[in-house]
Amino acid sequence: MSLDPVKWNKxxxxxxxxxxxxxxxxxxxxxxxxKNDPPVEMPIEEEDNRPNVKKYETTHSKSTVVYRENFVPYSTRLLNLFRSPNESSPDGQRNEEQK
Incomplete structure (x- = not known):
């Protein structure tokens, strides 16, 4: 079976x-x-000066991260599952020092 290059090119x-x-x-x-679509207007954002809100702004995007109070990260939660019960937690040491 031979391919015809002219047919293939066409x-x-x-x-x-x-x-x-x-x-x-x-x-x-x-x-x-x-053609006749109205321009999109972006809403004006109010300043948010709460301490648990972090705003990151780049030339192409704006991000707002809201941190919850008393939030334990998922990595710490996962590590606590594998920690031995006899091992004292860092929070427990801090509580003993404060007493």
Whole structure:
């Protein structure tokens, strides 16, 4: 079975042309249908000065992290499952020192 390079080139170029015209057509359709859309207005954010709120802002994104009070991280919870019952916890040592 031999492949005819001329037929293969014609089929590949036809497939490429269909793909390119599909991209151009979808771009034109999008521009035509969304021509009169009103601009999106972003809500104005109020300042949040709570101590358990951290804001991180980069050139491309804004993130707000809210830390809960008395939250124990999941890694500590997992480690406490495997800690031996005879081993005293760091919190227990702090409580004994305060007494």
């Amino acid at each position: 089929r590949a170029s036809l497939l490429y042309a269909v793909g390119v015209w599909t991209v151009f057509g979808s771009y034109g359709y999008y521009r035509y249908t969304h």
